[in-house]
Structure formats: structure tokens, C-alpha cells
Amino acid sequence: MKGSLTIVKLEKLVAGKNLTETEFTVLRYLVANIDRVLDLGVRGVAKANYTSATTVMRLAHKMGYRGFVEMQYKLMTMLRHGEAGTQPVEAADDPLQSAVLDQNDARTIRAVAQQIAAVENQYLYLYAAGFSGVIGHYMFKKFQILGKRCFFSTPGDSAALLENYLEDLGLFIVVSKSGETQSVIDKAALVSSLPVPVVAFTGNADSTLAKMADWTLKVADDFPLDELNQRASLFYPQMLALFELVIGEVEKLN
Template identity: 40%
Template sequence: MNLDLNKLTCTASLTDTERAVLEFLLTHIDEALKLGVRGVAKANFTSTSTVMRLSRKLGYNGFIEMYYKLLGAAGKGTPVYELNEGFLSHFAGDGNVSMENYRSLRLAAQRIHKTDQMVFIYGMGFSSMMAEYLAKKLLVLGIKCIFSDGADSIGVFENNLEDIGCFIAFSRSGRSPYVLNRVKMAEENSVFTMGFTNDGASPLKEYCSCVIEVPDDNPLDDRNMKPTLFFSKTITMIELLIYEYYQISIG
């Protein structure tokens, strides 16, 4: 493969081992994602910390982002789109994903990709499970984030406010004062805000930079006692957000 590594490394000063790992990734790009951090480290007789250090030196948030950037450099970006065509088909059909929701998800993915600060994710009660799920998805992508729920002090949010680039709130009702207060404070401090909430009357919509409206088949069930598809549909929206993040990363 005739690639000038200096163009990829720019001003980064790499050790011989890190350079060897980079060359391995470029020459084994088709299998690198499957190998993962541990597999790449093992193939180069080095540690996982060396692989992660390489990604940071090259300016990426983690191994996944580095992989997709190198995939584009190797001229093999197309298979990623083909691989995900089946995934996108799940969102086809009437009413599955509104154009407004899609634009909001796309905007949120762009802001998450753009920020070099932390992403703060907050949810209470049942919604906290959705917040924690998104936090874990972002963490495995190498994105710095904090997950917080109703058990945490407001200090967790306030003491990290200066380092927050995006604030994402989950609230089925959109009426929780704890959620609304944090969103308002984030907006007042010029932090990009995103809210996942029901598609009915939700005060949360008034305060967020962008909103994902999720259909709620039992909007009056405040105790979450009845069967509902609200949370499973919220997970679906999260996966579409992650998909858009990938598309932006390799663009």
C-alpha cells in the first residue's frame, strides 16, 4: 500500500512500536475492526495501551474512530455503507422515523463528533436505563461522557459544567423538575442540549436545542406499570444516533 505515513501522523511523534501498529492497521484494515484493540496489540506483540495511545496521538477519541478514519485513508470506505444498508432498512416505512427526528439525530451526532469536551447524559427512574445505555455506547467509541441519574447530587452536573460540550436528557414525561433545571442551566451556559421524550405534551421540548419525540402508547401511566413500547423505541433512536455518528466519522 503506497501511503505516506507522514501525512497521517502529521506532527505526532510516534515510537517505533506505535509506527509498526499504524502500518499493521493500514495493511490489515479489512480485519482490524474484528481484531479489536486486543487483537491488534497481540498481533504486534505490544499492549492495548500502546494501541490506545496511538489513537490519541493521531487526534482520535478512540480505536473505533481511528479505524474508520484509516479506512477512508486506505480507500475502503464504501463497504461500511454497504454493510449498514440492512440496518437502515429497519427504519423504512410509514411513521417509523419522522424527518424532524432524523434531522435532530443527525444534528446531535454532528455535535457529539465535533466536541472535544465531555458529553453529560442524564435520566431518572426508568429513563435512567436509557441514559446509561447511551453512555456505554459512547464510552466504547472512546467518547468522554458522564452518566448521571436521580441518585446523584446536582453537584455532579454543576462541578463539571465548564467541561461539558453536550447535554443529553432522557425523560418520558418531560416534566421532571430535576431534568428541566439541568437542561435550563446547560442552555444558559451555551451547552448544546438534546432531549429524548414522548411525542405529546412535554415541557422538555421547550428547552432543548433538539428533541427526539418517541411515541408513547401509555402517556398517563406515570408509574410505568403497564406494557409500553416507549423504552424499546427509545433504544431504537439511540442506535440510529450511533449510526449517524459512524457516518459522520467516516465522511
């Protein structure tokens, strides 16, 4: 990947970080080799720069990241999008993102992002059923990469999994196309009885789930009766685009 972080931008990125010359050299190496640094790992990067793994980890912490993986992810995001990360949520260029912005208030997207960013010492919990589980699992993996403590479950998992972590929940995120799946409603009802914010990603803004949630993010469902997802539909791709818009706002807060 050819990066868009020039030396000038790197200088701005590290302003006030008090990096040593060696740490800055390592940072430049990461930028130049961003596609393979995860394969190299901390020790591989250290070896390539004739330094120690401790130096690489110290660089990550000085840059404000929780660890090596988060540093790689954030640098890769900046390299791919350049200054696009500063683009207002109202001005997305991607057709899918533009479509979901037409259906959601930018203030709601920012509010959800703020809730996600605020969860530090507690857990994020994701719950979804059926095909929505694919979206839920994607969200789960994304949060893991971002260093968030999180859990993900579906109706096939033990009910005790959620119950065991109720006292440690910071945010409950539910994905449901219909917003009427009974297991989803049951879990949302359980959490909404506690002082834990509930966020719903759904295709039905008038659903039982949407009415329970503190914040609802919606995507138009053109085939609400297609429970088996047999029709060609952009519902789930748009749901992912909406989630990535939220993550874009989270990045601005970190």
C-alpha cells in the same frame, strides 16, 4: 464474525494513510479476528504479528482513531454492516428505526449528530430519571466506547456533579419519557441558562422539557399514564433505535 471488508475495500480504507507493510498486516489481522482482538489487547495483537505495541497504536492513529478500542469498534461496525453505514438516514430498513423516522425530521437527527461530533475537548453530559436512566446509561457507555469525554447522572446522584462541570460542558443530553419530571426540568433549566446546547429524547413533544431544548427527538408514548412501566411497550426499544440512528450519522462525520 465473517467480515465483509474485502482486500479491495481495505485498500480504499487505507488510501492516503501511508501505512507500512507491517501496519497493513496488523490491520488485516484485526479484520480477520475482530471478535477477539479486545480480549487480546494491544500487546496480544502485537505479539500475534511479531511486532510491537507501538506499531499497533501508530496504526490506530494513522487510521484517524483515538486509540485501539475505538479502532476495534469502528472496524467491527464496518464488518457488520458493510456499506450500510453509507445508507441515508431517511432510508432505514429496520422496523424500529423506520418507526422513529416517521416521527422525527432527518435534519434534526443530523443536527444532533453534528453537535455530538463537535464535542471534542469538552464534556457530554447525560441526565435521566427512572426507567429512562437505563437508556441514559446505555448512551453513556456508547459514548465512552466512541472515545467521548462524558458524564451520566440521575436524581440519586449529587447535584454538585453537574454543577462542577458546567464550565466544561459542550452538550447536555436529557432522556425523559414524560418530559415533565421535575428533576429533569430543573437540570435542563440550569443548563439552558448557559451557552450550552440541550438535546431532549422524550415521548412528549409538547412537554416542558421539549420546549426548553434546542433539539427534541421524540418517540410516541402509547401509555403516557403508565409511570411504572408495567405495560408491554416498544417505547424504550424505539428510543434506543433513535439514538443508534443518531450515532450512525455521527459515524459519517468522523
